[in-house]
Amino acid sequence: MTARDHAGTADAERWLLDRELFGMRFGLDRMRRLLFALGSPQDAFRSIHVVGTNGKSSTVRMTAAILEGHGIRTGSYLSPHLVSFRERIRIGDRDLGAEDFACAIDRVRRAAEKVDRTLSGGDRVTQFEALTAAAYSELARQGVEVAVVEAGLGGRWDATNVIASEVAVLTNVGLEHTRWLGPTVRDIAREKLAVVKPGSTLILGGDLHPDAFLEAHDAAAGTVVVARDDADIEIGARGAFQRRNFAVARAAAHALAGPLDDGAVRSAASAVRVPGRFEVVAEEPLTIVDGAHNPGGMQALADSLSDVHHPLVVVLSVLDDKDATAMLRALLPHADALVCTSNANPRALPPATLASLTQQLGGAGSEMEPLVEPDPHRALARARDLAGPEGAVLATGSIYLVADLLGPRGAGEPRSML
Numbered sequence: 001m002t003a004r005d006h007a008g009t010a011d012a013e014r015w016l017l018d019r020e021l022f023g024m025r026f027g028l029d030r031m032r033r034l035l036f037a038l039g040s041p042q043d044a045f046r047s048i049h050v051v052g053t054n055g056k057s058s059t060v061r062m063t064a065a066i067l068e069g070h071g072i073r074t075g076s077y078l079s080p081h082l083v084s085f086r087e088r089i090r091i092g093d094r095d096l097g098a099e100d101f102a103c104a105i106d107r108v109r110r111a112a113e114k115v116d117r118t119l120s121g122g123d124r125v126t127q128f129e130a131l132t133a134a135a136y137s138e139l140a141r142q143g144v145e146v147a148v149v150e151a152g153l154g155g156r157w158d159a160t161n162v163i164a165s166e167v168a169v170l171t172n173v174g175l176e177h178t179r180w181l182g183p184t185v186r187d188i189a190r191e192k193l194a195v196v197k198p199g200s201t202l203i204l205g206g207d208l209h210p211d212a213f214l215e216a217h218d219a220a221a222g223t224v225v226v227a228r229d230d231a232d233i234e235i236g237a238r239g240a241f242q243r244r245n246f247a248v249a250r251a252a253a254h255a256l257a258g259p260l261d262d263g264a265v266r267s268a269a270s271a272v273r274v275p276g277r278f279e280v281v282a283e284e285p286l287t288i289v290d291g292a293h294n295p296g297g298m299q300a301l302a303d304s305l306s307d308v309h310h311p312l313v314v315v316l317s318v319l320d321d322k323d324a325t326a327m328l329r330a331l332l333p334h335a336d337a338l339v340c341t342s343n344a345n346p347r348a349l350p351p352a353t354l355a356s357l358t359q360q361l362g363g364a365g366s367e368m369e370p371l372v373e374p375d376p377h378r379a380l381a382r383a384r385d386l387a388g389p390e391g392a393v394l395a396t397g398s399i400y401l402v403a404d405l406l407g408p409r410g411a412g413e414p415r416s417m418l
Contacts, residue, residue: 008102041140052171062249069264075144156194239278341379
């Protein structure tokens with residue numbers, strides 16, 4: 001990246017971070033006004049809309065890879081990112097380039113200024129709306145034929161829900177964001193399934209909660225397909241849960257593109273990788289980062305730990321609005337030691353609180369109390385020392401922890417995991 005590109009990206013990201021001050025505001029009116037000001041780019045491509053509690057980003061990446069393998073120019077929109085906002089907009093198998101990203105945000109900035117002047121009561125275009133509009137604008141400008149779009153929170157009032165998708169995907173449903181989406185699995189499923197358009201195809205994950213399954217059939221306005229795993233396909237992305245995600249991705253690609261070439265599907269399966277999901281970042285000791293941040297995600301991660309070296313030392317950070325107790329219950333039986341840490345998000349639970357909760361649940365192993373190290377990098381270094389060359393380390397509990405570990409350690413310092 002040139003100095004000019006770096007400066008342009010930094011300026012664009014500063015503007016986006018300023019938009020975070022306007023918080024999360026439901027409703028699609030601002031988004032529709034913003035896209036109208038941009039020339040309605042969302043009408044320029046076909047789309048697959050992916051909603052669910054866990055597995056959305058993996059499913060989006062896998063679906064896009066399958067479609068690309070069939071000669072379809074494909075773009076993606078994902079959230080959140082790990083290091084840079086640019087990661088959220090992808091053309092083919094690449095994150096959006098720095099210059100294109102800066103130009104896309106500049107287009108949206110000018111459009112948002114116009115829209116903001118039409119709003120009242122201090123209302124403003126939000127950060128997520130601006131990012132989503134930038135994605136749709138750039139995907140259209142780059143001539144993608146199909147966009148695979150990951151919803152943010154929920155579905156009904158999510159800024160992404162302004163596309164007339166032919167295919168909708170519900171990966172799974174768990175009890176998360178109940179303040180906004182409702183108190184039960186069925187309530188949450190109903191909000192997510194509001195993205196399903198009349199006559200579209202709905203793809204369901206094979207491990208969907210029964211209540212969500214019932215809601216899906218009530219909400220469907222077209223064909224419903226339940227994705228089934230294919231044990232014969234080799235999946236390059238690590239973690240047992242990725243096989244389920246790939247089955248959903250394959251069903252979604254088939255629903256949009258028709259019969260698939262087996263060789264292209266297998267090639268996509270072996271090639272696709274998902275940053276921050278069971279990602280190996282170092283050896284001796286084996287060091288894995290995973291952004292599991294709720295009980296369902298943590299259980300899926302725990303189910304993938306049977307083949308991991310021991311001793312396994314876990315570095316854990318959890319946000320205060322998550323069910324840390326349920327996450328610990330899923331993870332602790334697999335951990336030989338635990339290092340409780342924090343992350344850059346102000347909502348991170350204090351490490352001492354995590355350690356206390358761990359002790360109440362029976363501890364990490366029978367002979368070692370949880371350790372407390374607030375700095376994520378020092379926590380990781382301590383865990384690697386504890387594990388030794390033959391052991392393994394897992395850093396998990398929050399996407400913000402993974403982002404901290406993958407990002408720069410300070411001003412002017414290079415990106416470094418260790």
